[in-house]
Amino acid sequence: MKIDLRHELKLTLAPALIESLKILQLPRVELQQLVRQQLEMNPFLEDVLEEEVEAEEELETTAEEPETTAEEPQEDESSEATDEEKNLEDFDWEEFLQNGVDPGYRPQPDRDDRFQEKVAVTVPTFSDYLMTQLRLQRLPDEDLVIGEFIIGNLDDDGYLVCSIEEIAQILEVSDEDVERVLRIVQTFDPIGIGARDLEECLIIQLRERGLGDSLQARMVTDHLRDIQNRKHSKIAKALGVSVSEVREAVQDITSLEPKPGRRYSTEDVRYVVPDVSIELIDGEHTVFLNERDVPHLRIGAAYRDVLDGSRKASKEERTFVMDRLKAARFLLKGLEQRRTTILKVMRYIVETQNGFFNRGIAHLAPMTLRDVADGIGMHESTVSRVVQDKYVETPHGVFEMRYFFSGGVRTQTSVAISTHSVKARIAELIEKEDKRRPLSDRKVVELLKSEGMLVARRTVAKYRDELHILPARLRKEL
Structure with missing residues (x-):
């Protein structure tokens, strides 16, 4: 094996620069955690209180006044140095290095150190809420086991994520027993939980309202896709009713909750602290x-x-x-x-x-x-x-x-404007549109062009999707 010597140049970052870049990209909350951690680890760092900063500023201001003599501060410095030397003679370095405590820290007399009791608060989960209702049913132990298994297999929206056959096989019970307990669970609050699909969820809620055999139930069972696409004339013709009756039924259906479990979501609210x-x-x-x-x-x-x-x-x-x-x-x-x-x-x-x-x-x-x-x-x-x-x-x-x-969008005056401004204008146009005759993407393009914004139709469709705005045919209200 041959050994070669080569000279090469490499660009490396100094450790101080690396630490500086890490600190630079930290948001405020993480920066606060880092500083407090370093305060605990490094005995040479001190936490300066606001009162101390104000006192130091006042001393600096006083020192700059012409009436102050030069002899007085010299006497103070010598006395302070003497006191400091005495303190250092009695200072135990071994204890300091072992404990890692800053010897310069002194508790502030005016600091509020009152004890505040910390109380642990337990927030009941969606499953806990359903379990409580299950135990109030006074069911046999076998049915309680099935009910607990069903509740444990509900997703955050309240839908059952496994089949009846799988539950029966795992628990070694009959399909009829699982179906019977599932019907009991489906009567719990919120109404609609325990459904296996959207159709069953809506039917459970209609049944609770006494509309189990109504036009609304037939529309949900046979024409759910047509309801979503607003094909009211097609539904009316298929069921032999008028279009006005279909529209009234659609209003009842849209008042139902497609995701009954979401209002019991345990997701923590994320609070933003501005930097x-x-x-x-x-x-x-x-x-x-x-x-x-x-x-x-x-x-x-x-x-x-x-x-x-x-x-x-x-x-x-x-x-x-x-x-x-x-x-x-x-x-x-x-x-x-x-x-x-x-x-x-x-x-x-x-x-x-x-x-x-x-x-x-x-x-x-x-x-x-x-x-x-x-x-x-x-x-x-x-x-x-x-x-x-x-x-x-x-x-x-x-x-x-x-x-x-953000990027820019061309205008007729050759002055680019922000894409955020274009999105805000699209949202404003759609918000003010006639709901019976909603604006199509092509019409939005024309309106933007009349205001000097040159935007393609596919760009409008892209921005509309990013704003979570439905197409014109799905925004139409009859």
Whole structure:
């Protein structure tokens, strides 16, 4: 085997830069978790309270006043240094390094440390709600087992996801027993649960209303697809009734719940905490970084004696101090770079999207990541990290930062407008349309063209689907 020596150049990222990029793309909630974790791990990081920051600012202001003499602060510094030296002589480094507790931290006397009892709250699930109704039926133990198995095989919408034969085979009971218990479960609240398909779900609800043998039930059984496609004339001809009767029956059917279990969904509500707030102050939009619950950090002073040699320390202790000090500096530098970069990007967005902030979504201008990167002198990937998973609170609501980046649509005046503006206009046109004569995609194209927007019909259909708007034939109301 031959051994060769080669020279090659590689581009690698420094550890500090890697940490800085990680911090940059963190949203506010994850940043808060990271900072609190580092506070617990690194003994040289201190949480600076707002009261301390205000006190330091007042001291700086007082120091700048001309009436202050130079001799008084020298006496204070010497006395403080003497006190600090005494404290360091009594300081146990071994205990400090083992416990990892910041010796500079002192509980604040005015801090609200009142005990607040944490009470665990159990929210009953959809299955628990059905199980309670099952146990109130006073059924034999064999039927209770079947009922519990049926409830355990309902999906989030309340539909039975396995067949009668499968349940009977697993529980080693007859199909008739399973059918009998299933009919009992189908009487539980909400009405319609335990159905095997949409047709059975609607029939159960009609039967509960006393319409089991009605025109509505026949339409659901034989013409469910025609109801969805609004073919009322075809249904009337097939059932030998008038079109007006079919329309009245359709109104009753549309009042039923196709997914009876969804109102008992246990899905947690996702709350959005904006990372940036934009407020109108004195006629100008001002950008504020939301760091309300993120601890403000500083590096403690207890490490200095080990580094300058005034305090004897072993090599392991000095290595520990240097490692923790570097980590603390990397974190503080990364936090400051995150703060300045986010503000720089958001201020450029506010300046570029001035029409949006002053007049609304209809005046959103097309903008790309490259436009922002060129405008602020940063790389496109850096801008992408800034806007990733972050939200901004504006006078028009809370938006994802990526919302402000979109392609453009040509206009007759050769001035591109944002696709978000086009979508907003399409939604507005359809909302104001005559429901008896809804606008087709071609008609929407014509209306947009009359307003100077050049959009193809397939583009309108694409935007309409993204807005979850039905086609014209399904929006028609008779």
